[in-house]
Amino acid sequence: MVEKATGAYSQEFMDKAITFMKDLCTGGGQGTLSHCDLAQGRLQTPLNVRRLPADEIIYYAVTPPDGPGVWVTTAADVCHIIRIYRYESSRGDAQPDLRLRLLDLGIPFLCPRVLPHPQKTVEPGSLVQQLVRSPGYKWVPADYASYVSRRDSFIVGHPHGRAALLLGGMMWRLALDALHGTAEDVVCAGPSEAAIENGFGRLVTRVDGTSGWYEEHIDPLEEACIIGTYFVETSPGQWAEISWWPKSTTWKCCGYGSPGYWTNGAEEWYQNRLREIMKGTAQPMSQMQWRSFLRHNASAVRKFSGRYESHCKLSVDAR
Known part of the structure; x- marks a missing residue:
């Protein structure tokens, strides 16, 4: 996790991260959007995310500005994709292929x-x-x-x-x-x-x-x-x-x-x-x-x- 502006870990950031992880381990607290994003200000990622009901399964279709999209079945996988996209973009890869990144991690997905x-x-x-x-x-x-x-x-x-x-x-x-x-x-x-x-x-x-x-x-x-x-x-x-x-x-x-x-x-x-x-x-x-x-x-x-x-x-x- 990297902060939006400087990449440094502020005390506020670490406090939120610790609270977030404690909540996950104990089930306490409801969490906040700032805990989910863990950053100063909202990070904008140019990914289109749509919920697509299909029979008894809800799919999340995640599509980048250019290139093929992927379909996943959990919000956690969507967050993995957003994190991967941000990380690859920060390294200079403006259009990372989401299929290959999910393949590297063994995350289930579809590209129908x-x-x-x-x-x-x-x-x-x-x-x-x-x-x-x-x-x-x-x-x-x-x-x-x-x-x-x-x-x-x-x-x-x-x-x-x-x-x-x-x-x-x-x-x-x-x-x-x-x-x-x-x-x-x-x-x-x-x-x-x-x-x-x-x-x-x-x-x-x-x-x-x-x-x-x-x-x-x-x-x-x-x-x-x-x-x-x-x-x-x-x-x-x-x-x-x-x-x-x-x-x-x-x-x-x-x-x-x-x-x-x-x-x-x-x-x-x-x-x-x-x-x-x-x-x-x-x-x-x-x-x-x-x-x-x-x-x-x-x-x-x-x-x-x-x-x-x-x-x-x-x-x-x-x-």
């Missing part, structure tokens, strides 16, 4: 296009295979290598594999490994009109009877492929689902995922997990096991994140 409604009415067939393992199967590093090959083939081989990057969190991190340094090009190339036309997208919100805002989409079976899912028969006709990595929804609810972006702690955990897998000391787990394994102060982090979101709404709604 207005496209004609697809003519196809039949759901496309699955592009991935469900894998089965017998009870008591002994996992070895070669199993993980086989999973990585399947995951990478799907993400690299299908245009809508790009949607994994847009989900942020765990799906984003796995997609980064699959794309080997080409993630920026992949994000900027979509959404693919061909993918949408062939049923591998979703309607974010309708424009009219002939067109709508569309973005690429990962279905549950494709997510299962990306996180390395297997089905194990526990009793006749009963199957358990286990995976090398947690589902996106499980990750978002844990202490590492609740902040809404990829933290240093999340990366440290991810690298440790990879090392354990390579040593043969880690194996796939059920989502219940994942929730327990990833607890990591989840309740406290969720409370903090919820209070931060409330403060961000004060700032965003006042723009």
Whole structure:
């Protein structure tokens, strides 16, 4: 956080910052707009922010003066974008590409296009295979290598594999490994009109009877492929689902995922997990096991994140 005029931290600024952080930790106080902005006078950022209801989700469409906009689902993400835009502009980048900045941080976002409604009415067939393992199967590093090959083939081989990057969190991190340094090009190339036309997208919100805002989409079976899912028969006709990595929804609810972006702690955990897998000391787990394994102060982090979101709404709604 940098003050508008001098970049110095005044005592008044620090007092407000400390009060703001205490309120987030304890839930006390209602906060003020000056606490949200933490600056002398209001900082003007030339970003257009619109609230767009879409089914049960409220999107914030954030558009710079020039260049593509992004859609996010939380006021906290809007504040992240404003902070990033101010910071990059202060360094001389007059038109930072918001897509690339959010991609760097693993923040979920969309950058949909207005496209004609697809003519196809039949759901496309699955592009991935469900894998089965017998009870008591002994996992070895070669199993993980086989999973990585399947995951990478799907993400690299299908245009809508790009949607994994847009989900942020765990799906984003796995997609980064699959794309080997080409993630920026992949994000900027979509959404693919061909993918949408062939049923591998979703309607974010309708424009009219002939067109709508569309973005690429990962279905549950494709997510299962990306996180390395297997089905194990526990009793006749009963199957358990286990995976090398947690589902996106499980990750978002844990202490590492609740902040809404990829933290240093999340990366440290991810690298440790990879090392354990390579040593043969880690194996796939059920989502219940994942929730327990990833607890990591989840309740406290969720409370903090919820209070931060409330403060961000004060700032965003006042723009």
